[in-house]
Amino acid sequence: MDRLEHYRQCIQKLLIEDSKIAPINGEIEVETIFDKEKDRYLAVDLGWDGHRRVYNCVFHLDIKNGKIWIQRNQTDRQIAEELVEMGVPKEDIVLGLQPTYAREHTGFGVA
Amino acid sequence: MDRLEHYRQCIQKLLIEDSKIAPINGEIEVETIFDKEKDRYLAVDLGWDGHRRVYNCVFHLDIKNGKIWIQRNQTDRQIAEELVEMGVPKEDIVLGLQPTYAREHTGFGVA
Numbered sequence: 001m002d003r004l005e006h007y008r009q010c011i012q013k014l015l016i017e018d019s020k021i022a023p024i025n026g027e028i029e030v031e032t033i034f035d036k037e038k039d040r041y042l043a044v045d046l047g048w049d050g051h052r053r054v055y056n057c058v059f060h061l062d063i064k065n066g067k068i069w070i071q072r073n074q075t076d077r078q079i080a081e082e083l084v085e086m087g088v089p090k091e092d093i094v095l096g097l098q099p100t101y102a103r104e105h106t107g108f109g110v111a
Numbered sequence: 112m113d114r115l116e117h118y119r120q121c122i123q124k125l126l127i128e129d130s131k132i133a134p135i136n137g138e139i140e141v142e143t144i145f146d147k148e149k150d151r152y153l154a155v156d157l158g159w160d161g162h163r164r165v166y167n168c169v170f171h172l173d174i175k176n177g178k179i180w181i182q183r184n185q186t187d188r189q190i191a192e193e194l195v196e197m198g199v200p201k202e203d204i205v206l207g208l209q210p211t212y213a214r215e216h217t218g219f220g221v222a
Contacts, residue, residue: 051210
């Protein structure tokens with residue numbers, strides 16, 4: 001399989017898996033949003049907790065210049081490690097949540 | 112033009128317009144994420160304010176059962192009104208940010 005196509009499938013698999021875990025509150029749903037043209041992939045919790053609006057982007061991953069950027073991860077899942085286990089080389093994963101100056105010390109990609 | 116296709120184009124136009132307004136801080140970019148298969152449309156600000164990570168979903172609109180749901184609007188733009196001006200009937204716009212019991216009093220769609 002083409003390298004980028006493999007990356008796309010890994011990302012979608014992670015997010016779809018996550019979206020199947022039912023939130024504790026039945027009024028909250030998990031939406032996956034996959035922009036396959038621009039290679040941007042999100043999972044968002046949204047709904048209501050009683051009268052309180054809930055809206056939270058849980059995951060956001062992009063593919064830019066051949067690398068997977070983790071832009072957001074609001075869980076305790078080590079998704080960079082999970083991607084490595086799925087065959088993505090560390091240097092092709094950028095921890096977007098780490099500031100640029102810190103990335104070179106992470107063992108993952110820098111940009 | 113097909114009604115839903117018109118709605119899709121209205122939503123994308125609003126979000127693309129918004130994404131062209133450069134954030135004050137040059138290290139923040141606006142990403143549009145359009146899932147055309149599931150009809151979910153977002154605009155997200157992301158980047159850095161110095162050492163502080165910035166991540167904020169500015170707009171999120173879905174099309175569900177033939178209606179436009181405004182799931183998120185972090186601006187002072189009256190996008191429901193803008194959609195009406197673009198020819199979308201009020202009853203086809205659901206203010207997802209309003210709790211269900213309040214929607215019938217908004218003059219917009221209820222579900």
